[in-house]
Amino acid sequence: MFLSKKLVLPHPSEALPGRDKSMPISNRHFVTGNPIAPPFPIPIQQALFGMGCFWGVERKFWQYPNIYSTAVGYSGGYTPNLTYDELCTGLTGHNEVVKVFYDPSLTSYLELLRLFWESHDPTQGMRQGNDIGTQYRSGIYTYSQEQLDAALASRAHYQDKLTRAGFKQITTEIIPAGEFYYAEDYHQQYLAKEPMGYCGLGGLGVAFD
DSSP states (O other): OHHHHHTSOOOGGGSOOOOSSOOOOOOSOTTTOSOSSSOOOTTOEEEEEEESSHHHHHHHHHTSTTEEEEEEEEESSSOTTOOHHHHTTTOSOOEEEEEEEEOTTTSOHHHHHHHHHHTSOTTSSSEETTEESGGGOEEEEESSHHHHHHHHHHHHHHHHHHHHTTOOOOOOEEEEOOOOEEOOGGGTTHHHHOTTOOOOOOOOSOOOO
16 A cells, blocks of 8 residues: 555645745755855756656766756655655655756756656656656656757657657656755765765666767
8 A cells, every 4th residue: 555655646635744944955066066056147047857766866967067056856746845754655746856057058958858868767657767656757847938848849759769769658747847845965965975875777778869
């Protein structure tokens, strides 16, 4: 019963109540030294992705050239200012997500989408590898009509690539971004702080281009 609850998004009436107070964070990226929360320099834009365990996902993005900053957190659900323990009950509706802060003159949104599609398996539904539950679902959460259009076009493009390679249908949700709640400080840039930490993350070996 517990496993089935974690595989189905809760109805808003089932969601945990959460709290009014936001999670305290240290506003400094452990790797880049840049802030992980506003304000940011004027050119910086944001993107939001869910690809499974957010530790490994965040590392994928901070290692990409010219990324200004990254942060892990929770989005896509109902419970305000949730904790990680609450997320893991499956009763918040949220996904583990990574917010990426980038300068579009140096890194395009399409480049981020390419990294997204190639770095995980977007066909698995409410799981990613051995990590099972709604918090590990594949998702792109957009901040503008331009991002939404680009994300939808990229999904159609990559689905064609996957179909030709014999893979299943993409299950990635693509919706406008809702509230982003920062995860606890120890989760931020976790794999830089704990280099021996484990987070399984792997793509299907199908190039986006």
